[in-house]
Amino acid sequence: MGFVLSWEWALFRIVAGLIMVFGIATFANKLTIRQDESKSPFIENSFGQNDRSLFINWISALKRLIIDTIPAYVIVVLLLGALRAWLFPAVGPDVGNSIIVIIGLAIAGTLFAIPTAAEIPIVQTLMSFGLGVGPAATLLMTLPAVSLPSLLIVKRAFPKRILVFVAVGVAIVGIVSGIVAGYIF
Numbered sequence: 001m002g003f004v005l006s007w008e009w010a011l012f013r014i015v016a017g018l019i020m021v022f023g024i025a026t027f028a029n030k031l032t033i034r035q036d037e038s039k040s041p042f043i044e045n046s047f048g049q050n051d052r053s054l055f056i057n058w059i060s061a062l063k064r065l066i067i068d069t070i071p072a073y074v075i076v077v078l079l080l081g082a083l084r085a086w087l088f089p090a091v092g093p094d095v096g097n098s099i100i101v102i103i104g105l106a107i108a109g110t111l112f113a114i115p116t117a118a119e120i121p122i123v124q125t126l127m128s129f130g131l132g133v134g135p136a137a138t139l140l141m142t143l144p145a146v147s148l149p150s151l152l153i154v155k156r157a158f159p160k161r162i163l164v165f166v167a168v169g170v171a172i173v174g175i176v177s178g179i180v181a182g183y184i185f
Contacts, residue, residue: 001013001120004120004121004124005120005123005124008184008185009140009185012137012177012181012184012185013137013140013141016137016141016173016177016180017141019173020141020145020169020170020173023169023173024165024166024169024170024173027165027169028162028165028166028169031161031162031165032159032162033159068156069152069153072149072152072153073149073152073153076113076148076149076152077113077149080111080112080113080147080148080149084112091126091129091130091131095130095131095132095135096130096132097132097133097134097135097178097182098132098135099134099179101132101134101135102134102135102138102174102175102178102179102182103175105135105138105139105142105174105178106138106142106171106172106174106175106178107171108142109138109139109141109142109143109171109174110142110145110146110147110167110170110171110174111147111148112143112147112148113147113148113149113150114143114144114147116144117144118143119139119140119143119144120140122139122143123136123139123140123143126139132182133181133182133185134178134179134181134182135178136178136181137174137177137178137180137181137182137185138174138175138177138178138181139174140177141170141173141174141177141178142170142171142173142174145170145174146166146167146170151163151166151167
């Protein structure tokens with residue numbers, strides 16, 4: 001990232017990313033009510049109570065995981081792809097550093113699924129088309145953090161309030177990062 005955008009951007013992203021990861025994780029942990037391990041959705045049977053082999057149990061769990069996650073992931077990614085024109089509108093010099101754009105891109109960046117490290121060339125391209133520093137920083141923070149498909153995949157493992165908290169937390173850190181970057185750069 002330092003070679004593409006600059007070392008200042010890389011340092012900004014590292015600092016804001018550390019605040020995002022450790023801050024959201026700490027508060028999410030405090031919001032989580034400790035549940036008994038026996039109530040975990042991943043533990044079905046105690047050892048010795050199942051006559052099936054470990055391999056058969058593993059295949060069964062894998063089948064349930066595939067049936068639960070893959071269709072949801074494909075559907076949501078296709079829907080987000082279809083809505084991308086409205087999530088990321090055409091960018092021109094008139095966009096600038098508007099707080100409305102920062103908030104909108106924070107929400108869109110939190111929902112949208114992209115490949116790992118793809119946010120860097122995306123942001124670089126949008127900046128060359130006139131995207132301001134604040135919205136660019138917002139996208140750099142929100143695009144790689146979480147996405148709607150990733151939240152749907154882990155919905156059975158975490159309480160809904162924690163998933164909502166993480167998504168809202170990422171959007172808020174993205175908004176704050178965009179505002180701060182507007183003053184720094």
